[in-house]
Amino acid sequence: MAMQTKGRNRKAVLAELRKIREQDLKYRDGRILCSMCTEPHPTAKIAHQMFLSSNLGDAGLFPGTLRLEKEAISKLAGLLHGESSAGFIVSGGTEANLLALLAARNTADVSSPEVILPQSAHFSFSKICSLLRIKPVQASLDSAFRVDPASVRHCINRNTIAVVGTVGTAELGAVDPIDKLSDIALEYEVYLHVDAALGGLILPFLKNAPAFDFRLKGVKSITVDPHKMGLATVPAGGILFRDSACLEHIKTETPYLTEDVQYTFVGTKSGASVAATWAVFESLGREGFTKTVNRCLRLTKTLSASLESRGFNLVTKPALNIVAFRSSNSKLLVKALRQRGWFVSYVPRLDCVRIIVMPHLRKRHVAAFLKDLSEIPERF
Numbered sequence: 001m002a003m004q005t006k007g008r009n010r011k012a013v014l015a016e017l018r019k020i021r022e023q024d025l026k027y028r029d030g031r032i033l034c035s036m037c038t039e040p041h042p043t044a045k046i047a048h049q050m051f052l053s054s055n056l057g058d059a060g061l062f063p064g065t066l067r068l069e070k071e072a073i074s075k076l077a078g079l080l081h082g083e084s085s086a087g088f089i090v091s092g093g094t095e096a097n098l099l100a101l102l103a104a105r106n107t108a109d110v111s112s113p114e115v116i117l118p119q120s121a122h123f124s125f126s127k128i129c130s131l132l133r134i135k136p137v138q139a140s141l142d143s144a145f146r147v148d149p150a151s152v153r154h155c156i157n158r159n160t161i162a163v164v165g166t167v168g169t170a171e172l173g174a175v176d177p178i179d180k181l182s183d184i185a186l187e188y189e190v191y192l193h194v195d196a197a198l199g200g201l202i203l204p205f206l207k208n209a210p211a212f213d214f215r216l217k218g219v220k221s222i223t224v225d226p227h228k229m230g231l232a233t234v235p236a237g238g239i240l241f242r243d244s245a246c247l248e249h250i251k252t253e254t255p256y257l258t259e260d261v262q263y264t265f266v267g268t269k270s271g272a273s274v275a276a277t278w279a280v281f282e283s284l285g286r287e288g289f290t291k292t293v294n295r296c297l298r299l300t301k302t303l304s305a306s307l308e309s310r311g312f313n314l315v316t317k318p319a320l321n322i323v324a325f326r327s328s329n330s331k332l333l334v335k336a337l338r339q340r341g342w343f344v345s346y347v348p349r350l351d352c353v354r355i356i357v358m359p360h361l362r363k364r365h366v367a368a369f370l371k372d373l374s375e376i377p378e379r380f
């Protein structure tokens with residue numbers, strides 16, 4: 001479609017946009033059961049609007065927004081026990097993981113670098129390995145779909161530049177034994193990155209959660225995404241390094257900008273979602289997050305128990321807010337649900353249906369889903 005010669009008036013443009021927006025799903029309708037993003041917190045939406053023109057790619061022009069980023073990172077560091085850690089709000093978990101492996105690779109300076117990834121690692125690592133020319137080496141999982149530390153140990157060699165563990169795997173929400181990985185990392189003096197894109201804003205609000213953060217001495221960096229369980233606007237990922245020494249390995253000089261260096265991969269960078277992240281942290285505080293997280297986990301329990309009582313097999317007991325189950329034909333069941341307006345995922349690797357219980361889901365949505373599910377023929 002070619003650009004028209006004359007512009008249209010604002011009313012017409014906005015009216016068309018409103019119409020087109022109707023084609024998109026809305027989180028608030030409770031039909032999106034397959035996304036790690038969610039409806040942003042109401043204050044995040046206002047904050048986003050307020051900082052729409054702010055670009056942290058040229059941070060010297062936006063010292064106010066830069067302050068918000070520093071404060072948001074400092075709050076995340078507090079949650080993750082990173083007293084001297086440094087980091088950035090980035091475009092998402094993919095960029096956060098990329099920066100971590102870039103730091104690991106540049107620190108190690110090995111000519112044929114390899115990274116040990118659990119079989120359950122997020123696909124962003126495939127992109128990253130291809131970009132950074134790092135060989136991925138797969139470590140196997142235990143019966144609860146967590147990485148097997150013995151397998152990780154077995155994979156280590158002199159080319160290993162990093163080990164990755166996940167807190168909230170994308171397919172099942174499994175939590176790898178980061179304490180064991182930390183011990184291995186210390187023993188072999190290898191970089192340990194924790195991808196807590198999802199779980200990093202869940203575990204800190206749970207009683208008796210396993211340690212996965214900078215309390216474990218082997219952990220060098222953590223991905224934790226405000227645009228997932230942090231209720232921020234998109235794009236807001238987070239990367240935290242144990243200390244600022246790591247930053248030396250990811251910096252790029254930016255000679256003609258207001259700041260001399262950039263540490264993130266993207267250049268021009270949204271200040272709006274940074275402000276939104278800060279706004280959610282201020283609005284919710286630990287109490288608000290604890291409430292939100294526990295509500296999601298209670299609903300996860302209700303959903304998984306109801307599925308089991310209807311004869312579906314859970315792939316594993318949910319560790320976080322993801323329910324994965326099988327029917328006699330999971331792929332067809334996903335299609336049948338889609339026809340009824342429910343968006344759940346089919347996970348080919350595990351041949352199962354996956355549901356992520358994000359904060360936009362309410363009891364009534366889960367009840368309506370279960371009712372529709374029970375009306376789908378037996379053979380699925």
Ligand SMILES: Cc1ncc(COP(=O)(O)O)c(C=O)c1O
Nearest residue numbers: 036092093094122124170195197
């Ligand atoms: C564990 C994990 N890591 C990384 C990512 C990538 O995050 P993003 O899509 O924000 O780049 C995801 C996305 O779902 C994820 O679940």
